[in-house]
Amino acid sequence: MDSVTRLGVVGCGLMGSGIAEVAAREGIDVRVAEATPDAAEAGRRRVTDSLDRGVKRGKLTEEQREQALARLSFTHYLGDLADRQFVVEAVAENRDIKIEVIRALDKAVEDPGAILATNTSSIPIVDLAVATERPGQVIGMHFFNPVPVQRLVEIIPALTTGDDTVRRTRGFAEQLGKQAVQAPDRAGFVVNALLIPYLLSAVRMVESGGARPEDIDRGMELGCAHPMGPLRLLDLIGLETAQAIAESMHEEFKEPLYAPPALLRRMVAAGHLGRKSGRGFYIYDS
Numbered sequence: 603m604d605s606v607t608r609l610g611v612v613g614c615g616l617m618g619s620g621i622a623e624v625a626a627r628e629g630i631d632v633r634v635a636e637a638t639p640d641a642a643e644a645g646r647r648r649v650t651d652s653l654d655r656g657v658k659r660g661k662l663t664e665e666q667r668e669q670a671l672a673r674l675s676f677t678h679y680l681g682d683l684a685d686r687q688f689v690v691e692a693v694a695e696n697r698d699i700k701i702e703v704i705r706a707l708d709k710a711v712e713d714p715g716a717i718l719a720t721n722t723s724s725i726p727i728v729d730l731a732v733a734t735e736r737p738g739q740v741i742g743m744h745f746f747n748p749v750p751v752q753r754l755v756e757i758i759p760a761l762t763t764g765d766d767t768v769r770r771t772r773g774f775a776e777q778l779g780k781q782a783v784q785a786p787d788r789a790g791f792v793v794n795a796l797l798i799p800y801l802l803s804a805v806r807m808v809e810s811g812g813a814r815p816e817d818i819d820r821g822m823e824l825g826c827a828h829p830m831g832p833l834r835l836l837d838l839i840g841l842e843t844a845q846a847i848a849e850s851m852h853e854e855f856k857e858p859l860y861a862p863p864a865l866l867r868r869m870v871a872a873g874h875l876g877r878k879s880g881r882g883f884y885i886y887d888s
């Protein structure tokens with residue numbers, strides 16, 4: 603009775619499109635909101651391309667692809683999420699933007715019992731919760747990239763989050779076929795608190811001329827059986843996202859190891875954001 607049948611997703615970039623895809627494949631009616639008609643169309647294309655790849659790789663049938671697409675709708679008007687029972691926001695990792703979005707969502711979603719979850723990687727959940735009239739129903743739900751592949755979801759209750767919200771969010775994660783771990787509402791939660799300093803150390807190693815990206819990555823892939831080395835992973839996450847997470851962690855803990863290295867800042871300034879821009883530590887075809 604608690605299962606989610608009408609999901610809203612705000613933002614259809616790397617993470618939002620993955621969340622929307624997974625939910626639609628699990629039989630949920632998904633409405634995706636983007637800021638503009640063009641962004642909504644780009645989001646639709648992203649999800650469709652991923653479903654097409656799934657068919658090519660034999661992960662789903664043509665029929666399942668059609669069914670998933672039929673469950674997805676796209677809008678550039680947040681008011682279209684009025685009837686949603688659960689909404690996940692996955693907009694850019696920027697505190698002001700996220701606060702603005704959650705505030706607007708709080709007004710748009712009619713059911714006062716509906717849950718507003720944020721996919722933030724590092725912004726305090728409580729800051730978003732207190733920006734709404736329903737702080738008991740705001741929670742962190744942190745997915746991992748690529749969302750269709752990674753099985754983990756971190757669930758982050760703020761000090762204000764109700765127990766029932768935590769229980770329903772765990773249930774929703776299970777509905778998506780994910781496994782949940784509960785994390786504290788501190789910048790970085792559990793996974794990024796460990797991952798980001800490691801990734802930044804790899805950037806510093808390149809910056810200091812300590813080793814080439816290929817050698818660092820091969821070292822961790824072959825020596826430690828990581829599916830990809832730290833610089834390839836940074837390219838996958840997006841360098842600007844990694845920088846934003848590092849900045850939030852540095853602001854909270856003032857630990858030098860969380861400070862984004864100059865090379866990372868320069869690459870972001872140059873637009874070398876990783877796979878999404880075609881160039882990061884490596885160059886990508888298309």
Ligand code: CAA
Pocket residue numbers: 652659723745746747748749750751752794797829830835839
């Ligand atoms: N959508 C759906 N499926 C995908 C996919 C996508 N975008 N990308 C890859 N896959 C699937 C493939 O279909 C394939 O499935 P099978 O093995 O069943 O055939 C499998 O994943 C492996 O894919 P590939 O063979 O193409 O490539 P790979 O073996 O090099 O794996 C990878 C790619 C899945 C990305 C793998 O390298 C990996 O898991 N890397 C680590 C990623 C990681 O650490 N993510 C967490 C980042 S941190 C984060 O997201 C949080 C944050 O806040 C920053």
